Amino acid sequence: MAKKLVIDPIPRIEGHLRIEVEIENGKVKEAWSSGTLFRGFEILLKGRDPRDAWFITQRICGVCPVSHGHTSTLGLENAFGVTPPENALLVRNLIEGGQFVHSHILWFYHLNALDYVDVVSALKARPTSSYLKQVQGKLKAFVDSGQLGPFENGYWGHPEYKLPPELNLLAVAHYLEALEMQKKASHLVGILGGKMPMHMTTPPGGTTWSPRVDQLDDLLFRIREIKQWVDTVFIPDVLAIAPYYLKWANIGKGHLNFLSWGVFEDPSFDPKKRLLPRGAVFGGQLEVKDVGPAQIKEYVDHSWFEADSGNRNPAEGKTLPKFTGFHGDGKYSWLKAPRIDDHPMEVGALSRILVAYLSGNEKVKKLVDFVLKELGVAGKPQVLLSVLGRIAARVVETKVVIDAMEEWTLKLIENIKSGKTQTYALNDVPEKASGVGLWEAPRGALAHFNEIEGKKLKNYQCVVPTTWNASPRDHKGQRGPIEEALIGTPVHDPDKPLEILRVVHSFDPCIACAVHVIHPETNEVKVYRVV
Amino acid sequence: MRVKSALSLTRRDFLKIASGTLAYLGFSGSLAPKLASALEKAAKKRQPVIWLHFASDTGCTESLIKADKPTPAELVLDILSIDYNETIMAAAGHQAEENLNNAVKRGGYICVVEGGIPTKEGHGMIAGKNMYEIMEEVGKNAVAVVAIGACSFDGGIPAGSPNPSAIIGVREFFQRKGIKTPVINLPGCPVNPEFVIGTVVHVLMLGKVPELDKLGRPKMYYGRTIHDNCPRRAHFDKGQFVEAFGSKEEAMGYCLYKMGCKGPETYSECPRVLWNARLNWCIGAGSPCIGCMEPKFVDNLAPFYSRLANISLPSGDVSADKIGIGMAVATGVIVAGHAIGRVVTGGKKKEEEKE
Secondary structure (H helix, E strand, O other), rough: OOOEEEOOOOOHHHHHHHHEEEEEEEEEEEEEEEOOOOOOOOHOOOOOHHHHHHHHHHHHOOOOOOHHHHHHHHHHHHHOOOOOOOHHHHHHHHHHHHHHHHHHHHHHHHHHHHHOOOHHHHHHOOOHHHHHHHHHHHHHHHHHHHOOHOOOOOOOOOOOOOOOOOHHHHHHHHHHHHHHHHHHHHHHHHHHHHOOOOOOOOOOOEEOOOOOHHHHHHHHHHHHHHHHHHHHHHHHHHHHHHHHHHHOOOOOOOOOEEEEEOOOOOOOHHHHOOOOOOEOOOOOOOOEHHOOOOHHHEEEEOOOHHHHHOOHHHHHOOEEEEEOOOOEEOOOEEEOOEEEOOOOOEOOHHHHHHHHHHOHHHHHHHHHHHHHHHHOOOOOOHHOOOHHHHHHHHHHHHHHHHHHHHHHHHHHHHHHHOOOOEEEEOOOOOOOEEEEEEEOOOOEEHHHHHHEEEEEEEEEEEEHHHHOOOOOOOOOOOOOOHHHHHHOOOOOOOOOOOOHHHHHHHHHOOOHHHHHOOOOOOOOOOOOOOO | OOOOHHHHHHHHHHHHHHHHHHHOOOOOOOOOHHHHHHHHHHHOOOEEEEEEEEOOHHHHHHHHOOOOOOOOHHHHHHOOOOOOOEEOOOOOOOHHHHHHHHHHHHHOOEEEEEEEEOOOOOOOEOOOOOOHHHHHHHHHOOOEEEEHHHHHHOOOHHHOOOOOEEOOHHHHHHHHOOOOEEEEOOOOOOOHHHHHHHHHHHHHHHHHHHEEEOOOOEEHHHOOEEEHOOOOOOHHHHOOOOOOOOHHHHOOOOOOOHHHOOHHHHHOOHHOOEOOOOOOEEEEHOOOOOOOOOOOOOHHHHOOOOOOOOOOOOOOOHHHHHHHOOOOOHHHHHHHHHHHHHHHHOOOOOOOOOO
């Protein structure tokens, strides 16, 4: 008989997520994903100076504020009709890159690794290096103190933990190192953006940061330090751990629909030429399709909103919140269910890397093929459409981005050297206009829509990554991507559902982002120009 | 106090000093017995912390892990015992609930709150409970609450009008519920990590809460305006302003007042403490301050790129008090008002070389 299981809270994510599953014969038979916090955000933007939007929308998510800021600025530039100079693109790419690298390091080591690394087992290791002996000593003292803090009550000793003690210890050592590295990556944003989180320097028109050679020099050497760490620690860690978990290449596949709006601007402003380009993949077929925001529709059949809020493009979305409890009226989440032509879409690093790979991006192709070869599955990129693939994609992406950051910094230095110093294009808020910004956060596709009237924001709407990934069922009863990926997941011990955490964490959910997308005002039809 | 030197101590030294200090410091107030016992325990153990995430964006956690002295690892492993924190803890579901319940039962914990409290049913839930129920339960048994960031201070951005989830800050919640636990407010969007660490260190070392203003903010961090301490202040005094981003004046580090800087109305030690391990700060990167340390800053200090209009003439109407509370040092505002008025109305922009 099926056994119901609720995991609430899901830890090591941003925000508040509840997962409910039905388990039968040791496997997940049904799954429901619920966003459990309602903030309401866009309403705050109404009537404001449009130039404030990029500051305010950063506060949607403290984990990827940079991406919200940039997406907002892109949408505003679209509305203002202003084109930022090349130096500003480079600065923005560097700021975005610092956040991506920070986010992926933090996700791998601090949010995700504890699903694969048994911290307690590391005590049994017999390290030979003094470095690892020291880490083990520290860990032992910590455990002996009886105050396990954040490590209390984990699923330690679970049979699904497969690493030998030595590798567990190495991972613990690198968990601590990575705490420093995520910080160093964030500090790159601090140099160019004033601070991280909530950087300050990329309004519509360009950047307020004036290039200073001493800061660029500082930046360059910091980037190289992180780059070296990615090459010598991050990538080898993943390649060392993955062979123990190869069966996860067959778990958590989901709908096999992938969406990327593209990220890291090219001077041509062509989204297909971005470092990670725009495109979509449907049904696991290895070809890239064009995609645009006019294809989006959001449904609320299983979300805590009144029926009239559903079946709409976000451009004309209505949102009438109505909390009815879990499964009252079949409703169970504060998230809407966005779809592309009625297809649930997975977003995130795997979608971006897949689209880049299939678009023939040389660098991405080389790295992905290298990873496939190392894992003994050369020439089979489809194995990456899985839990294991989501992990691998973030690592590949980290490498692609940190390498590009070095190149962008050198380019910026070269520009300054040759007297090309413009960083900002003067601009004005138009009387009446509208715009769309399409970009990517580390967690996936991000879209901001604005409408300006009388030099004020008349409307503002966002469609964010985790609304795609953690969405509930839609009008056709199709599950959201995380729900679908959970189906069939083996669960060894329902009291310690480690495997479910692995599937959920592979999407890196960020719920603050997802649940703000609600407009609690009633009876209002919003119309946006959708490009 | 010299926060910096305290932070460079090892944990053992630190606790030795902390308990020693406690012995001869005659601290007073209702906090004393609770803190004394917490400290006594802390001498043997790391200080227990329950960290609650409510209606927030986790930006304050993100901010804190950018700190340098102590490092995030030292905070987690050597100084504090973070017994509940959804962002970092290994445990999930009912094991996580169990950790929280046990930590509350053990007592002696500092409760860190990140995010405001939605007071509407169903608008914020963890483990099937409303956030307001969790706040009440955990808050009333805490030694003290440290409310970090704008949201736990006064609801922050999502509490902007019309505040759809009826989100309020911890202090207001405690007042409504009659909860007596002391609250230390550390507003900011995000919170400055050094303010958090310095405050916790102050409590642990000196055995008392730092001196607070009437909004519950430590005066050592929220006592002076950014404008008073700004390294660009000399340009302001000389009437040298940035008139456009990307300009020569910006490259020379002129004053950002005309670009909308809210430094004159914002009480914070940002210019001294900076951000990201003292690497940089907003004004240092050419951006005007948006006043994120101030109450209801999103409503009261926007538009962010428009210059403060109500600080105009030396003899004019200094109505900065419209933001009400937080203007404890009114004379400071008037002085700033005078100075700005003089420069803006009478001063001429001079093209002077940066020194």
